[in-house]
Amino acid sequence: MAEPIVSLRGITKRFGDFVANEAVSLDLYPGEIHALLGENGAGKTTLMNVLTGLLRPDGGEIRFRGRPVRIDSPEVAYRLGIGMVHQHFKLIPPFTVAENVVLGAEPRRGLLFDRRAAREAVRALTEAYGLAVNPDARVGALSVGMQQRVEILKILYRGADVLIFDEPTAVLTPQEVREFLAILKRLAGQGKAIVFITHKLKEVLAVADRVTILRHGRVVDTLPAAGADEGLLAEKMIGRRVRLAPEKAPARPGPVVLELRAVRERRTGQDALAGVDLALRAGEIYGLAGVDGNGQRPLVEVLFGRRSAEGDVRLFGEPILGLPTKALLERGMALIPEDRHREGLVLAMSVAENAILTRYDRPPFVRRGILRPAAIRRAAAEIVERFDVRTPSLAVPVAALSGGNQQKLIIGREVARRPAVVVAFQPTRGLDIGAQAHVYRTLVALRDAGAAVLLISFELDEILALADRIGVLSGGRIVAELAPEAADEETIGLYMTGRGDVRHGDAGRGDSGGDAVRRGGAGRGEVGSGDDAGQEVAGHGGADRTDEEKAGDGR
Amino acid sequence: MRRGTRPSVAALFSASAADAGLAIVFGLIVGAGLMLLGGFDPLAAYRALAMKAFGSPYNAGETFRQATTLMLTGLSVALAYRAGLLSIAAPGQMALGALAAAAAGIGLPPVPVVQPVIGLLLGAAAGALWGALIGTLRAYRGVNEVIAAIMLNWVALYGVNLLIRFGLADPANRQRTRTVAETARIDAPWLSDLFAHARLSYGFFLAVALLGGYAFFLHRTRLGFELRAVGQNPVAAALAGMKDRRLVVAAMALAGGPAGLAGAIEVLGVYGYWTVSPTLPAAGFDGIAVALLGGAGALGTALAALLFAALSGGAAGMQFEVGVPPELARVVMAAILFFIAAQNLTRGLRERLGRVERRNARGEEAGR
Numbered sequence: 042m043a044e045p046i047v048s049l050r051g052i053t054k055r056f057g058d059f060v061a062n063e064a065v066s067l068d069l070y071p072g073e074i075h076a077l078l079g080e081n082g083a084g085k086t087t088l089m090n091v092l093t094g095l096l097r098p099d100g101g102e103i104r105f106r107g108r109p110v111r112i113d114s115p116e117v118a119y120r121l122g123i124g125m126v127h128q129h130f131k132l133i134p135p136f137t138v139a140e141n142v143v144l145g146a147e148p149r150r151g152l153l154f155d156r157r158a159a160r161e162a163v164r165a166l167t168e169a170y171g172l173a174v175n176p177d178a179r180v181g182a183l184s185v186g187m188q189q190r191v192e193i194l195k196i197l198y199r200g201a202d203v204l205i206f207d208e209p210t211a212v213l214t215p216q217e218v219r220e221f222l223a224i225l226k227r228l229a230g231q232g233k234a235i236v237f238i239t240h241k242l243k244e245v246l247a248v249a250d251r252v253t254i255l256r257h258g259r260v261v262d263t264l265p266a267a268g269a270d271e272g273l274l275a276e277k278m279i280g281r282r283v284r285l286a287p288e289k290a291p292a293r294p295g296p297v298v299l300e301l302r303a304v305r306e307r308r309t310g311q312d313a314l315a316g317v318d319l320a321l322r323a324g325e326i327y328g329l330a331g332v333d334g335n336g337q338r339p340l341v342e343v344l345f346g347r348r349s350a351e352g353d354v355r356l357f358g359e360p361i362l363g364l365p366t367k368a369l370l371e372r373g374m375a376l377i378p379e380d381r382h383r384e385g386l387v388l389a390m391s392v393a394e395n396a397i398l399t400r401y402d403r404p405p406f407v408r409r410g411i412l413r414p415a416a417i418r419r420a421a422a423e424i425v426e427r428f429d430v431r432t433p434s435l436a437v438p439v440a441a442l443s444g445g446n447q448q449k450l451i452i453g454r455e456v457a458r459r460p461a462v463v464v465a466f467q468p469t470r471g472l473d474i475g476a477q478a479h480v481y482r483t484l485v486a487l488r489d490a491g492a493a494v495l496l497i498s499f500e501l502d503e504i505l506a507l508a509d510r511i512g513v514l515s516g517g518r519i520v521a522e523l524a525p526e527a528a529d530e531e532t533i534g535l536y537m538t539g540r541g542d543v544r545h546g547d548a549g550r551g552d553s554g555g556d557a558v559r560r561g562g563a564g565r566g567e568v569g570s571g572d573d574a575g576q577e578v579a580g581h582g583g584a585d586r587t588d589e590e591k592a593g594d595g596r
Numbered sequence: 597m598r599r600g601t602r603p604s605v606a607a608l609f610s611a612s613a614a615d616a617g618l619a620i621v622f623g624l625i626v627g628a629g630l631m632l633l634g635g636f637d638p639l640a641a642y643r644a645l646a647m648k649a650f651g652s653p654y655n656a657g658e659t660f661r662q663a664t665t666l667m668l669t670g671l672s673v674a675l676a677y678r679a680g681l682l683s684i685a686a687p688g689q690m691a692l693g694a695l696a697a698a699a700a701g702i703g704l705p706p707v708p709v710v711q712p713v714i715g716l717l718l719g720a721a722a723g724a725l726w727g728a729l730i731g732t733l734r735a736y737r738g739v740n741e742v743i744a745a746i747m748l749n750w751v752a753l754y755g756v757n758l759l760i761r762f763g764l765a766d767p768a769n770r771q772r773t774r775t776v777a778e779t780a781r782i783d784a785p786w787l788s789d790l791f792a793h794a795r796l797s798y799g800f801f802l803a804v805a806l807l808g809g810y811a812f813f814l815h816r817t818r819l820g821f822e823l824r825a826v827g828q829n830p831v832a833a834a835l836a837g838m839k840d841r842r843l844v845v846a847a848m849a850l851a852g853g854p855a856g857l858a859g860a861i862e863v864l865g866v867y868g869y870w871t872v873s874p875t876l877p878a879a880g881f882d883g884i885a886v887a888l889l890g891g892a893g894a895l896g897t898a899l900a901a902l903l904f905a906a907l908s909g910g911a912a913g914m915q916f917e918v919g920v921p922p923e924l925a926r927v928v929m930a931a932i933l934f935f936i937a938a939q940n941l942t943r944g945l946r947e948r949l950g951r952v953e954r955r956n957a958r959g960e961e962a963g964r
Contacts, residue, residue: 345835347834347835365837365839366834366835366836366837366838367837367838367839369837370836370837371837376835378832378835383829383831383832384831384832384835385832385835386829386832387824387825387828387829387832387833388828388829389828390824390825390828394821398825398832398836399836399837401818401821401822401836402818402837407818410817410818410819411816411817411818412815412816412817412818412820412821414816
């Protein structure tokens with residue numbers, strides 16, 4: 042490594058009294074993948090926003106190729122060759138790949154947009170960097186992984202030598218993650234400097250050359266990734282030892298509490314429910330894995346009366362499909378929603394009011410239509426106390442709380458209703474490790490108290506850490522059910538992408554009674570090793586051994 | 597699921613007291629600038645305006661009378677806004693409320709107290725029903741409530757005109773209804789005397805009481821809780837089991853009540869009749885401005901109503917004393933609204949930035 046391409050020297054950034062970055066120094070060398078690791082709020086994004094000109098530092102200096110520079114706008118960063126792929130893509134879906142890539146710096150012929158030149162430029166880039174994308178494809182029709190490539194092409198097109206990725210793997214399947222990491226390596230191999238912001242330790246170890254760990258806005262350490270391990274990195278990141286996966290006794294599943302049979306929607310498409318069969322038992326955590334956009338949201342909406350569907354849903358044996366949300370809540374359904382700001386909280390209302398949002402109309406919170414603030418405050422105080430919600434007071438708007446504390450409030454609120462079924466949809470989205478561990482412990486505690494927990498998550502690690510049984514949702518159906526012992530990322534990943542269930546056709550339908558574990562098997566042989574090939578022909582029926590049975594053989 | 601509140605509208609109604617004060621000052625400065633351009637003395641004009649609005653007991657009383665109407669129409673808009681809806685239905689609802697009250701004052705047996713109470717209730721009910729109609733269109737047919745209200749305002753106006761012509765018209769003057777019975781009136785003679793026979797009625801107290809009740813309703817009742825929740829986050833409210841569609845209807849109906857009442861008070865407390873009119877009552881539209889300036893709160897709405905009543909009532913004084921055209925008062929009102937809107941919109945931006953910063957800060961604390 043010769044001289045660093047970018048050198049941050051003592052960067053300090055304050056927001057009011059709060060110091061987001063304090064004297065942070067960081068060198069980036071051409072050809073290196075530099076992981077930037079830290080919890081939410083540790084200052085990673087702030088630092089990169091300083092580097093890309095979105096924020097101006099209060100102190101410190103940025104050197105680019107040895108020369109001090111002032112990056113006071115994103116345009117300056119672009120000109121220097123610093124580009125960022127944001128967590129949320131900034132693409133225009135109806136435009137083609139080529140159009141999106143050149144947007145803002147379009148090749149022209151006279152006054153006109155030179156479409157051919159744009160296409161050629163993009164094709165040349167895809168070849169040079171091995172990023173297979175069709176320049177003429179409409180971006181809206183591409184998978185998330187492909188869209189990410191378009192984002193990468195965008196900054197490469199502008200001649201970036203420093204590429205910053207903000208949590209790039211959060212939205213990808215395990216297979217896509219692997220492809221993405223390969224792309225990173227290729228880019229680094231061509232001399233690009235890569236900053237990889239993440240909190241996933243495994244990926245850091247897999248791909249990074251060096252790791253810088255931030256905590257409370259300060260650099261804890263910068264070290265080579267080789268020789269580091271997850272435990273070490275986690276400890277540096279949090280400052281203490283944390284066991285993320287909770288201690289968890291084997292589940293003692295009770296009777297089936299919630300049962301779905303052939304639940305489908307009229308509409309079609311990847312995200313439409315196409316016949317979901319599921320039997321959820323008391324005292325178990327059922328992990329529903331799958332790639333975003335394969336029916337997770339419709340499923341939750343159907344379960345909570347916000348979307349109509351055909352088929353049969355039973356709670357304690359009684360049909361509940363089509364009941365209004367209130368009736369479902371009263372019968373013991375509880376939701377920890379995916380998007381707490383949009384679905385879980387009324388941000389402008391107080392902590393206390395949000396603490397009773399799902400039972401505001403029951404005694405003792407209301408009497409003859411009049412709210413009783415004392416009772417509301419008491420209940421809220423109890424939740425705040427029991428779930429360690431850090432809030433300055435019960436009267437402040439819930440918007441004033443951190444994400445982790447908001448989530449604790451939601452979970453506390455739902456637990457306080459003593460639910461029979463808890464649907465937890467991406468319950469740790471955007472939470473730091475400490476808060477994540479808290480959520481995990483609570484879910485396991487709910488299970489041990491006899492609740493049926495449906496954990497819907499796009500994070501396989503989360504499913505693997507918590508679930509007593511795993512289902513894979515793809516194309517609006519549960520295409521496989523596995524015991525956690527039989528499940529590994531590889532297998533689940535194949536089912537998730539839909540490649541695992543090409544052959545199923547009607548396997549999910551037909552025999553929907555009884556225990557739900559029956560599908561799977563076929564897909565694995567198809568893409569995986571040849572041993573299972575015989576099962577491919579089976580479709581469904583006698584030869585259709587389940588993965589759970591296979592796992593049983595191994596025990 | 598229902599569409600959410602338009603964020604720009606949400607930002608519009610979030611005026612704080614400081615914002616409002618600043619906007620008023622700027623508005624007056626703009627008015628003064630225009631007067632200087634026209635060769636008038638702004639200080640003298642504003643002094644004349646203030647004198648006309650508050651300078652004598654009678655003038656003050658008349659300002660309070662106008663404020664009564666604006667408080668009610670402002671309350672109407674504010675209430676709908678709290679439920680995430682932009683109501684511009686107040687003009688039509690005023691006309692309907694006025695007609696209903698006139699009908700009660702003309703047609704019902706002349707029993708003191710009972711007759712005016714029924715008249716007021718009918719007026720409020722007429723406004724509420726009209727609101728419920730708009731709410732139903734919005735909730736169950738997806739019709740934007742602004743569009744529905746714009747069109748239904750005219751339906752209400754011409755419907756009222758039609759009913760005056762065919763049924764309630766004064767034989768001597770077919771352009772207006774017969775005069776309501778003396779027993780139907782809600783005059784407050786003692787109050788009127790206090791203000792040198794200004795046309796002040798018990799309607800003023802009704803408006804003040806309703807604004808007081810409004811604050812309680814919003815924060816201490818179940819329905820108020822539901823309306824606020826739905827207004828601020830319809831998705832979360834629905835997932836919490838609230839009947840979001842029904843709440844939209846309820847909110848529009850509740851908002852229609854005060855607007856209808858405003859019309860009823862004009863008939864039973866001021867004029868004693870209602871006229872065929874080619875235009876919608878301006879006080880209905882002014883309710884939007886009042887709620888906007890008042891930040892959709894109870895006290896703010898009351899004060900804003902008073903200010904706008906003073907500006908429009910005082911305009912005549914400005915013309916008489918200094919020769920400034922009375923339209924200039926409307927220009928000042930418009931400028932005030934402009935500054936409120938501008939402040940709120942930029943404040944929305946500022947807050948968004950601030951939120952990001954604060955979130956960074958808090959994430960940090962949580963990690964500690």
